[in-house]
Amino acid sequence: MKKLIVLCMGLGTFSSAYADLDLSQFKTRLGVTLIEPKSHPGNLYDGTATSISRSYALTASNLYFVTPNVAVDLLVGTAPKHRIYGNGEKIGYTRYLPPTLSVQYNFNPDGQLNPYLGVGVNYTYYFNEKLISNDKLSISNSFGYAATAGMEYNLNKNISLGAEFRYIDVNSDIRINGTTVGNGDVNPMLYTLNLGYKF
Numbered sequence: 001m002k003k004l005i006v007l008c009m010g011l012g013t014f015s016s017a018y019a020d021l022d023l024s025q026f027k028t029r030l031g032v033t034l035i036e037p038k039s040h041p042g043n044l045y046d047g048t049a050t051s052i053s054r055s056y057a058l059t060a061s062n063l064y065f066v067t068p069n070v071a072v073d074l075l076v077g078t079a080p081k082h083r084i085y086g087n088g089e090k091i092g093y094t095r096y097l098p099p100t101l102s103v104q105y106n107f108n109p110d111g112q113l114n115p116y117l118g119v120g121v122n123y124t125y126y127f128n129e130k131l132i133s134n135d136k137l138s139i140s141n142s143f144g145y146a147a148t149a150g151m152e153y154n155l156n157k158n159i160s161l162g163a164e165f166r167y168i169d170v171n172s173d174i175r176i177n178g179t180t181v182g183n184g185d186v187n188p189m190l191y192t193l194n195l196g197y198k199f
Contacts, residue, residue: 023199027071029061029152029162031194035080037186044174044182048086052186055080059192061164068109073118073148075100075166079127092131094139098124100146100168111154118148122168136177139184144169152196160196165189 037052044050059077066072079095102120122144129137150164170186 025065027063027065027196027198029063029160029194029196031059031061031164031192033057033059033077033190033192035082035188035190037082037188041184041186042182044086046181048182049088050174050182050184051085051088052184053083053085055082059190059194061192061194063104065106065109069106071104071106073100073102073104073120075102081128090132092129092133092137094126094130094137095128096124096126096139098122098168098170100166102146102148104148110157114152114154114160116148116150116152116164118146120146120148122146122170124168124170124172126172131176138175138178140173140175142170142172142186144171150192152194158198160198162194162196164192164194166192 034054034056036054039051041050041052057077057080059075062074063071076099079097081093081095083090084092084094100120100122102118104116104118106114106116108114124142126139126141129139131137146166146168148164148166150162152160152162154160168188168190170188172184173180174182174184
């Protein structure tokens with residue numbers, strides 16, 4: 001009986017906290033994103049010129065408005081797959097997750113056109129690195145800054161259509177069979193078309 005009373009009290013507290021939460025401070029922008037890495041991220045130590053293919057991902061930009069104009073933005077998305085080339089020949093591929101946390105300023109959030117800018121930090125986590133040669137490829141995770149610029153058209157008070165681009169600073173060490181063989185400044189540009197919903 002005591003456990004039931006404690007459980008009911010806990011649920012009551014949770015319900016009260018949820019009722020006090022102002023959902024109008026939240027907004028989500030769901031998008032399709034083209035990820036275009038820097039055309040020449042660097043050379044391996046043996047002189048091999050590397051490049052990385054572009055890719056696409058589904059993304060979600062989740063915003064919490066601290067003020068009517070200022071929001072904290074967490075960008076997440078599906079893990080894109082990029083092909084890796086050496087001197088123009090495909091040598092492998094990798095996937096990664098790039099969560100990005102930013103502070104964003106919305107110039108006209110309640111108007112029909114709302115331009116916005118943001119700055120923040122990114123953490124890129126690599127996984128499923130593979131080489132065609134079956135040698136062991138390892139790409140170090142990266143921590144860097146990010147910048148955002150976008151524009152959205154508010155169809156009504158809840159729904160918007162928008163476009164944005166982001167620059168992300170991604171710098172990683174490249175290891176083959178445990179030996180560092182180079183460094184890559186991937187530094188991708190992200191181009192997104194999105195559908196937004198404000199709660």
